[in-house]
Amino acid sequence: MDIRQLEAYVYTVKYRSFSLAAQKLYLSQPTVSAHICNLEKELHTQLLKRTTKTLSVTPAGQTLYNYAAEILDLRHKAILELSNEQETMLHIGVSSVPSLYLLPELLAAYHEKAPEIRFRTSCSDSLDVINKVADSTCDIGLVGTKTAEANCEFLPVTSDELVIAAPNTPHFRAYQSQSDPLTALLREPFLLREDNSGTKQETLYFLQNHGLSLDELNVIAVMDDAAALKRCIALGMGISILSRATVQTDAQQGRLLLFPLGQSAFLRRLYIVYPSIRRMSEQAIHFLDFIKRYYRIG
Incomplete structure (x- = not known):
């Protein structure tokens, strides 16, 4: 053996x-x-x-x-x-939304506290990040969904509103005058994130909560590049359900229209994912403790 x-x-x-x-x-x-x-x-x-x-x-x-x-x-x-390298190097996996709106300020704040620590980050979809934490490729992950992965713990750190992003065209501007445009909007051509995306997982939860299935949508494309997907929406291909944080600037600059998911905003959690404490290095444990204090959680 x-x-x-x-x-x-x-x-x-x-x-x-x-x-x-x-x-x-x-x-x-x-x-x-x-x-x-x-x-x-x-x-x-x-x-x-x-x-x-x-x-x-x-x-x-x-x-x-x-x-x-x-x-x-x-x-x-x-x-x-x-390993001397591992004592000063933290490997962090991050999915697309947290990479833009959690990771930068978190690393900057921790660098100020512990300037001797070096970081290596890798960006992929949420399920891939979770798998990397589970098999110890990454020390800690920032993701947009949680799973039943037995080797991981999930700690919610903040909420993220999901919205429908649509082209800023006369056709879609007409929806803005409707009191409840959601049902009609969901009949429009739909652009979907890839299967392992946290946004895709949360989209499925939303549809399930509203008695809908993916088969009832007119899905014309599945895309793993969030930036390209936003560009396709702006060019009039269709709509998608995305994080408000990722499309707010595009809406403010007039490229996209945003519609809430129903009468109340549909919020999803963003999570810190980490292995059991016994599998973590001292540096990773210190970083996790810092995250808990930073977000006042745990």
Whole structure:
């Protein structure tokens, strides 16, 4: 039994997939399968039940998973504490909305308090950031939604209003005179954020709360670039549900029209996502404590 076998096993159980585990570990799927087969031979017990469609964990497999996950956590913490680079470097994952409206002021405020700390940030969609925090690629994340990811904690830090953004054209200006334009607006051509976007997840929640499904929208494009999506709206392609913070300037400059989602604003939470404290470096814990004080939460 070695650390590579345990790592392959933990990732396979976590994602319930040999292929996803291989992708996350940058290994081939046969290599991951071989690691787990060797573990089962060494332990003389079946760890996973495999069928053509499902993958489940046996009682013995669950016991091994608990121990293996703890071993990997301890290894990760040892690396963090013994690496000089990691002691002064914080890796932060951030999704599109928090990257513009939370991250800059947060980093500036913390830099003033701890100028010796260096930051490395990476911007992607919310679900990717959550996965990176879960597998320790990032120390902490700033995201626009939360999931049931077992290896992560979510701390709400502020609210973000979602609105309908529409082209500033006579056709859409006519909606401004209507007392309740929402139903009619949602029949217009719709531009949607990509599947892993926090905005997309919150859009689905909004539709569900209003008895609607995505299939009832006239979705003409799915886009992973928020800036390009806004530009397409301004050019008249259609509407979208977006963060007010990301489109407020465009509305003030006359490029877009904004409509609230119903009679009351639809607010979503923005979150700090972080792993269990035992997996965090001292620097990451200090940064998390600073965030709690900064936003007066926790």
